[in-house]
Amino acid sequence: MKKIEIIIPDRELQTVGAVLKDNNIGGMSHYRVQGKGISKAEPVSIGRGTMQYTPEFVPRTKIEIVVKDDVVDKLVNNLLDTLSDKIGGKIFITEAQEAIDIRTKARGESAI
Amino acid sequence: MAIDTGDTTWMLISTGLVFLMTPALGFFEAGLIRLKNSLSVIMQTMTGMALLSTLWFIVGFTLVFAPDVNGIIGDLQWFFFNNVPYNDSVVWAPTIPGVNFATYQMMFAVITPLLITGAFAERMKWNAFFIFIIVWSLVIYYPLAHWIWGGGWLAKIGVFDFAGGIVIHTSAGMAALASALVLGRRKGFGPEIMVPHNLPLAAIGATLLWIGWFGFNAGSALASGALAASALLATQIGACTCALVWILLSWKRTGKPTVSAAINGAISGLAGVTPTAGFITGQWAFVLGIVLGFASYYGIVLIKERLKIDDVLDVSSVHGITGIVGSLWIGLFATQAINPIGPNGWLYGNPMQLPIQALGVGVGALMGFVGTFVILKILDYTIGIRAKEEEEDLGLDISYHQEVAYENK
Numbered sequence: 416m417k418k419i420e421i422i423i424p425d426r427e428l429q430t431v432g433a434v435l436k437d438n439n440i441g442g443m444s445h446y447r448v449q450g451k452g453i454s455k456a457e458p459v460s461i462g463r464g465t466m467q468y469t470p471e472f473v474p475r476t477k478i479e480i481v482v483k484d485d486v487v488d489k490l491v492n493n494l495l496d497t498l499s500d501k502i503g504g505k506i507f508i509t510e511a512q513e514a515i516d517i518r519t520k521a522r523g524e525s526a527i
Numbered sequence: 528m529a530i531d532t533g534d535t536t537w538m539l540i541s542t543g544l545v546f547l548m549t550p551a552l553g554f555f556e557a558g559l560i561r562l563k564n565s566l567s568v569i570m571q572t573m574t575g576m577a578l579l580s581t582l583w584f585i586v587g588f589t590l591v592f593a594p595d596v597n598g599i600i601g602d603l604q605w606f607f608f609n610n611v612p613y614n615d616s617v618v619w620a621p622t623i624p625g626v627n628f629a630t631y632q633m634m635f636a637v638i639t640p641l642l643i644t645g646a647f648a649e650r651m652k653w654n655a656f657f658i659f660i661i662v663w664s665l666v667i668y669y670p671l672a673h674w675i676w677g678g679g680w681l682a683k684i685g686v687f688d689f690a691g692g693i694v695i696h697t698s699a700g701m702a703a704l705a706s707a708l709v710l711g712r713r714k715g716f717g718p719e720i721m722v723p724h725n726l727p728l729a730a731i732g733a734t735l736l737w738i739g740w741f742g743f744n745a746g747s748a749l750a751s752g753a754l755a756a757s758a759l760l761a762t763q764i765g766a767c768t769c770a771l772v773w774i775l776l777s778w779k780r781t782g783k784p785t786v787s788a789a790i791n792g793a794i795s796g797l798a799g800v801t802p803t804a805g806f807i808t809g810q811w812a813f814v815l816g817i818v819l820g821f822a823s824y825y826g827i828v829l830i831k832e833r834l835k836i837d838d839v840l841d842v843s844s845v846h847g848i849t850g851i852v853g854s855l856w857i858g859l860f861a862t863q864a865i866n867p868i869g870p871n872g873w874l875y876g877n878p879m880q881l882p883i884q885a886l887g888v889g890v891g892a893l894m895g896f897v898g899t900f901v902i903l904k905i906l907d908y909t910i911g912i913r914a915k916e917e918e919e920d921l922g923l924d925i926s927y928h929q930e931v932a933y934e935n936k
Binding site: 459461462465466467468470471 | 780784
């Protein structure tokens with residue numbers, strides 16, 4: 416099993432969700448993160464509109480999924496094909512040691 | 528004189544409108560500061576309403592408006608509102624019940640000290656705030672209001688202030704400057720702590736302040752009729768041209784026009800037109816709004832950005848500088864065609880009104896600045912005025928009121 420973390424601009428959540436659905440991946444989690452990398456944050460107005468300030472961190476959405484090993488390559492290729500190369504973001508893949516379904520007590524791949 | 532029901536109706540409504548401005552000020556301030564302190568300013572305005580209304584009932588009204596003693600203060604014949612007539616008028620407003628006049632003025636006595644909360648927001652100790660507004664009312668607002676509105680020495684010299692440019696905005700604005708200096712900057716003073724946490728709330732507050740201001744300025748005619756209508760027009764157009772200047776300046780300076788500039792510009796215009804609304808034509812109010820826009824915007828650039836004085840909500844510019852400009856405007860452009868019992872300004876053949884107004888402004892600014900400085904220094908040496916560092920980190924809402932504005936559940 417692999418855990419895949421996908422960090423993307425918020426607006427791409429729907430796109431990634433559609434790719435996951437096409438690959439028959441039924442479960443996912445996502446949350447808002449603040450990070451920094453190559454992209455610069457948009458300046459925001461402060462002090463009654465007399466000044467502006469560029470925040471250090473940029474808001475992004477992070478999606479986490481855990482999938483069977485054999486779907487990883489196709490999924491990642493699909494994601495890279497669908498997401499434009501103008502989009503700043505990252506994909507991280509790590510080994511997931513164990514998965515446990517709380518309701519059915521199932522373990523391993525049948526739990527995901 | 529006989530009570531006029533039309534006048535009384537308008538003044539009862541105006542009383543409600545000015546009342547509304549105090550909670551509106553709380554919403555305005557809460558939206559512009561950080562989430563963790565947003566309730567603390569609402570608490571200060573709500574508590575101030577209760578506390579300062581009570582103080583006005585007991586002793587404030589009589590000290591300001593009862594018959595003058597040596598030009599300094601009113602006597603005690605209306606102590607605890609005793610003998611304030613409900614079926615007859617008082618000398619200040621001959622066509623409405625005395626209690627209506629006294630309650631209308633109560634709302635001014637409530638909001639004035641609370642304007643200063645914008646300067647010491649996010650770091651003032653609660654108990655120090657509580658004592659400060661009582662002392663400030665007794666030592667600064669009541670005497671100054673008596674001197675200009677209650678027949679005191681400045682009134683005798685001929686200083687005019689229609690709805691509170693000197694008595695309210697200059698004094699509170701300079702008090703704000705003194706508060707910011709005595710308290711020092713907020714922890715972590717810099718751009719990242721100045722991002723408003725809820726601009727829609729601030730916009731609601733500004734809108735309620737704006738409509739309340741019609742009662743504040745047009746109500747200061749103390750009667751319905753031509754003068755009230757003219758003051759209302761001056762209020763509206765002054766606020767609008769000032770807001771427009773702010774929108775354009777913020778657009779030019781920061782690249783994009785912002786909501787915070789629009790609402791602060793409107794408040795700056797409203798504050799600045801206050802002293803002169805009942806003395807000038809709508810055309811001169813139009814021009815005044817433009818002048819106020821530049822003066823208040825660059826006032827903030829000077830005080831906050833260049834001098835790095837942490838007047839959190841820029842009360843010194845939005846109320847102080849505008850109050851000063853508007854009060855001096857009387858000396859230039861007032862006309863008895865608008866208000867027969869008001870003065871003429873320089874443009875209408877009376878150059879001497881300007882130095883008289885300047886004297887009034889000088890006294891109001893000095894009282895506000897020096898008085899506040901001394902009061903806060905004394906409080907600092909006795910009970911302390913600044914929140915502890917860990918209280919400031921945690922936020923005043925939790926530290927002083929054990930409440931949070933929004934629970935994320």
